[in-house]
Amino acid sequence: MGAPDATALLQDTIWQGHIFDGGWRAAQGGSQPIIEPATGATLGHTGKANGDDVARAAALARAAQPAWAASDYKERAAIFRRAATLMELHGDELSQWIARETGGILPKAQLELREGVAHLHEAAAMLTQPQGQLLAAPHDQFSIARRVPHGVVGVISPFNFPLILSLRSIAPALAVGNAVVHKPDLQTPVTGGVIIARIFEQAGLPAGVLHVLPGGAEAGEALCSHPDIGMVSFTGSTAVGRRVAELAGRSLKKVSLELGGKNSLVILDDADPDIAAANVAWGAYLHQGQICMASGRILLQRGIAAAVTERLLDKAAKLPVGDPMSGTVALGPLINGRQVERLHGIVQDSISAGARLLAGGAHDGRFYPPTVLTGVKPGMRCFEEELFGPVASITVFDSDDEAIALASQTEGCLALGVISPSLARAMHIVNRVPCGHAHINDQTVLAEVHAPFGGSGSSGNGGRHGGPADWDEFTQWQWLTIKSQAPRYPF
Incomplete structure (x- = not known):
């Protein structure tokens, strides 16, 4: 050093x-x-x-x-x-x-x-x-x-x-x-x-x-x-x-x-495509996607899907990958070779199952570039499994109810994001998708030290870290009574 x-x-x-x-x-x-x-x-x-x-x-x-x-x-x-x-x-x-x-x-x-x-x-x-x-x-x-x-x-x-x-x-x-x-x-x-x-x-x-x-x-x-x-x-x-x-x-x-878990970022058709694409890139690519709350499923409503995907591809092409100590890169390496092999296997298996590779998908050692997959459907590995790598896995939906069904199709969800200027539509989705924390008009990678943080289903066992939840987790209740003198019981 x-x-x-x-x-x-x-x-x-x-x-x-x-x-x-x-x-x-x-x-x-x-x-x-x-x-x-x-x-x-x-x-x-x-x-x-x-x-x-x-x-x-x-x-x-x-x-x-x-x-x-x-x-x-x-x-x-x-x-x-x-x-x-x-x-x-x-x-x-x-x-x-x-x-x-x-x-x-x-x-x-x-x-x-x-x-x-x-x-x-x-x-x-x-x-x-x-x-x-x-x-x-x-x-x-x-x-x-x-x-x-x-x-x-x-x-x-x-x-x-x-x-x-x-x-x-x-x-x-x-x-x-x-x-x-x-x-x-x-x-x-x-x-x-x-x-x-x-x-x-x-x-x-x-x-x-x-x-x-x-x-x-x-x-x-x-x-x-x-x-x-x-x-x-x-x-x-x-x-x-x-x-x-x-x-x-x-x-x-x-x-x-x-x-871990499978987190969804839902983008409704009334969202701004530029803002939506920026949220997708951040949620999917930050720290090479090696984040438990990364946006592992990108759910795009059909009317906005092409515009967001086009902008996302432009961002993916401009995010350099390399040694983080060089100071000139946006993404560093994956943590080890096993993770590279696992991620690449998920990408290749999903392509074989019908997903389309639009960017990335080929690695140089531990360096995996920003990757974009479209045509992703339930049953494909990139839809079902936590990626823990820089892959934007895009699924297109038609109705808000379909988005709810897709986002809910997981054993465990840590985070949910919904982007739409219509708070009523966004709340309708948030209220129906089980998740540990939800964010309207933001992507899924969010945490604050004073806010309870944890997952639902197989993403956790109901515990939380942060703020008032720390008292719940790291202490236990004790009942204490105090009397000025001991009572005289009848026995």
Whole structure:
């Protein structure tokens, strides 16, 4: 990553080859290289946790949690604010790591940092919010419903937006008094783990309250199964989410799942074609389509379909693909070769089934260009499966009711977008399509730290992250009664 910098937050001598438990130590599972998706270069090495590392971390976290939960709320809030300041101060350094490790362009990296800072400030703000309710009781007694921490929360985060999708669970879980054992994806252990460990370490978080253990399936399964971990927050694929739920369910842990899905962007025939095409391109191509809420189905009403498609093709032709560190590209690489093969297989199978390829569809290594498919129908892989790549999959419909039927034809939907100047028509669609969040006159890739975020059906298990939902997820209700003296019962 360049010449050593004594002022850098991520000095190699501190974290290379290690995991974090309040300090930095070698993992029992060994170490693993960090590969830059755009070039194949080795950026460094991280510790690779195994099941024994997870067991040790869970025990240490359980021991450290009571003191953390009992600490003064002002001191806890100050730690989050200091962490946010550190992230801002080291923004240039951290954005370089995010871009290189995730394959995202620099503006995407800078977005992650801004949102990460926002999550930290939101966590600090939680500490002065009401933490329960006063219930009805006789005049000389108190009956209180209050929120209390689970104890130790396990967090498992993915590779695509690793900083945000880690912090959105870690920060509120810590804020309400839990300790955290975190397993970032091995493909992005620095962005999803080391950065977070370093900012909290430097901000003064007590040792043992946060553990960062990059690892594979063994570490993930150990985290879901360990009895000292009372809740698991998982973000990732639906298939792995089912396994997480199965393992956590055996010990009756609470589990929060934010999973993949098939999201529709519906464009009605009274929309502006230029604005519509811009929304399609953003929703389908941002970060190479590697976003859980990407616009995986583009549903165009027949009267506007040709105009929007023409404008989309012009945009696709002008979005350069390449190394994000060059500063001259709009799309970087897909995260690994397996994802390229999977995406290309979906595109080719859909073409064989009758879809028409109008742009893209051929890749250079991990670089997949903006792709446009038309004539897409139910049953084709690009209609049914989550793409996680830069493909605009276009299906034409005639009536609003047909759009509702097409958008609803999925096991799980995280996000829905509807573009139309007619709010009545748009609301008619939104009210009838099951989804985790819906956006009128916008595409599907939207999130705010203060807004509940999650999916419906197989896109999640009903849990949410963000704003008031963080209290629901990362604490549990406790009923507390207080009497001035114990009653004399008749027995």
